[in-house]
Amino acid sequence: MAVPYPKDIPVTEPTVELAKSSEPINAGAEPLPEKLIPVTPTISADASKAKLTSAQQRSVLPWIMGFLKPYKLKVVAAIICLMIGSLAWLSLGQGVRLMVDEGFVRDNAQRLNEIILLVLGITAVSGTAVFCRFYLMTWLGERVSADIRLTVYNQLLKLSPAFYAKVRTGEVISRFTADSTLLQTVVGSSLSMALRSSVTVLGGLVMMGITSVKMTLLVLLAVPLVLGPVIFFGRKVRTLARESQDRVADLGAYVDETLHEIHTVQAYGHEDKDRSLFNTRVEDVMSAASGRIRYRALLISTVMFLSIAAIAMVTWVGAHDVMSGKMTGGELSAFMFYAVMVAGAVATISEVIGEIQRASGAAERLIELAETPVDIPVATHPVALPAKVSGELVIEGLNFAYPEHDALVLKQLNMAIAAGERVALVGPSGAGKSTLFQLLQRFYVPSAGSIRLEGIDIAKLLPHDLRAQFALVPQDSVIFATSVLENVRYGRVDATEQEVIDACIAARAHEFISEFTDGYQTYLGERGVRLSGGQKQRIAIARAILADRPILLLDEATSALDAVSEQKVKQALDVLMAGKTTLIIAHRLSTVINADRIFVFDKGEIVACGRHQELMQSNALYREFASLQLLTEEANASALNETI
Template structure:
């Protein structure tokens, strides 16, 4: 994605406030009252000096002190409401952006996640959205308050002394120069800094996910050194951002202080020549200091805004990423009862990230309703890729995949995938309860249905032995279960989903001999009347399949029954001799 103008990014960010116009209006009203109160304070000070202190009028002095206190109280109350609503808006906008980004990510195809590290995406959810929350909640509030204060102070300065105000205005263009020069660089380095933080998040996610492997190979010291190098990259990127932001603030403060000092000196000369009263000069300097403070605050906020621009750009990159897999504008409808007839016609496929490597080559395969098809072959033969094409995680490079004689690209993606139940080789268990994991594909299932699925998968007994039964939280990636238990929960999920087509990727690979036999019986019952494709690395699990499809290097090289392939195919015969002959 090309670099986007800061104004465009800020328009997008603050556009997120549109649904909360009433809240913004309340916050703005409180802001105006708050700023107005502090500005009016200068007039109270002027009156206290001229009419009370200089005029030696103690009653007037006492009266103005009470007025100043009342103004301060009003300003404080208004400040409370300003802070409350602006911080609430920051939290709300941050939450909305997270929801939008997450919802969009769920629509992206596996091709996106094949080239984007999960930890980096998580960083954009956490660090980037937290930064935006700070800018909208605090930065915007401070910037608007400072802007109103600056304009108000400038107007009141004009009433106090037009000549001194003109001198102050000469400094304004000078202040804008460092804002323009350093601000753009702060944004560039802020985005770079956020990218480095995302890299750290990705590395932490990866190493902690594979902590068993890290510790088994005593890789801790090497990982700590690698992590330290990444942290230093973060610091290096942050160093540039901090340097330019510090220069920005220092330049603005220096220009502001010098300008205010020179104006104060000029004002003192006017007082000495009786062209200006002491009270007017005091009020003028009060407003000048307020204006200078407002400019300094705005410069601070500009630094935050530039950081937020970098964060917004990274989030917009995610939101603008188009999925390569989309439903057609007018999808075709499947029959009311999908029987599970599948055909692959002259299918060729290359992964998007490696277009020069053909993973599937000229595959033709027709699968009838209720048929059990086993896919066998060496690793890298293309078996799992066929599953991904059937589920339309990727689109074929050429040829077509049909379900019920309809090209799956003409179907709504969700409708297509609703016809499949998948049991992957590495069972996926979510950090949720047993009940949630089993009912994942059918959230509205009754407890009786869940029980039946668990019993069919031979998972019911060990579930009942868990501390809280179905309500036991299984921990991240099912850490509380053994490999065989995870697989049985995954099989129970597929049984409960009750879909016409089953995709089994070596679904019994993690089971011991006793449990494998139980689950085989369960799967045999489950597969009745369903079209089933089984990826098998152990031939003993598929010798009774209706047809066995032998694949090698992305091609189908033989099809037939176990006995037919033993007689006709050398590769299959080699597998059989290695696995089935003791």
């Protein structure tokens, strides 16, 4: 039954606070009935950068430690093994002292044999501890990397299309893969080396102090000389590492875009230009990496030089003490052993710091993704929909402008669509028809006005519950890189294979699917490259049929079909639309003639409403649109049918 167009619906324009402005629209109007979580500004407009200050101000270490917390027993076990291994290596210094003083100097072969056995025992203990520590730390690195990926991916699934309109997918993928892999290496290896070397430095200094206080104090005088370059160059490496990762992300984004559109690239002979542009990006990566490598090399070489120079000077002092009888040769040997261990550990720390600083830059980028606020506000106390949703929709005073654009795409829209009504939306491109579909599913927040489903403002519903009421068939069919079965089952993941087959039969897709060698298990390739446009569309329609939801959104679902296929699919759609509220973005006469009502859109406004014959007589825009597009296409279809 047709519902009259609500020309005189009283409109209350609720106050909605946009993320980009602190001033409410329509100040003083009646507020929304449900308190909403404030919209927080998301990533900046520069899509290639996408940097958030909050992530840069966050401390990276506590964030990573949060992922280690569930595995604290393994962390404790790894630290214990690390301590045992480091202390075992440190005790070897005393073995060296005993070998010199009680073996070589006293020419005591029996004692030398005993000391050698002791040294071998200590080495065995250390080797076992190293095995356990390496296994546990590597496992933790893999586990933390996996958990970070899960956390980031879960957040990415919550973000609206507005986020992905501003950030290049290739950059997100780079952060998601390369940066998390870098963190895996740091947690599993570099962090372990840094901890082990830190224990070695502290333990070595203690043992050096026990051996000779004077020489240890001389070594400590050199510590500020070593720490200075570590702090200065370390900060430089972290900054440049962040820049280097950004350039790698740019490179990944460009490759992703080029390869996905390889048909267009080759069709227009753009290969040479793309090679040139790719080469430029590769050189940008090298340029950013060169600075990081230079500072890291300076860090390592400076620390090693200062450490060895300090040891050499202290050894010179110790040699004079041995010659004057102030210490034994064994004590000097032990001190030199510890000094070399400490110097090696400091050199390791300086090298690992470069990796850790580089990982800090990667972690900052991951934190940005993991903590990007969801820009669709959710009601603090959401309302549940009725068990049976009829599909009644009411739109009042709807205004909308895309984020970071001032021009309104939709202006003062008023529509009342009854349950089970079939509505066609017509109008020129850019009139706002597809935008309305996005707002109905709450992928964007209206600037003003409201949309009600079953009398409930959709702002008061959970997005998941709201979207579960819509089945969408877009004009450009979405096919995933999996089998036919899983592509259709995307509409209802718990469907049986027979239910999938029944949906495909209804969508007139079963015929061509049966011709595939593997039938419903056929792999369709990335973006469905193995299918024609019409076959993709029929798979998408089968998906919507299987989903069996109360409201259908059809963005000219038969646009990619020839006349014969269109007739078959039209029959399936007629069955599908029975008893369901249907909104159709229409470009064909057959679609609008069968609609209960037609809404004519122009520049974001509804300029007319009625049935086909009424509008042909009363609205010049619709008459022009019908004569230029609808009737022309119908004539072409008729001619094709006559030929067949």
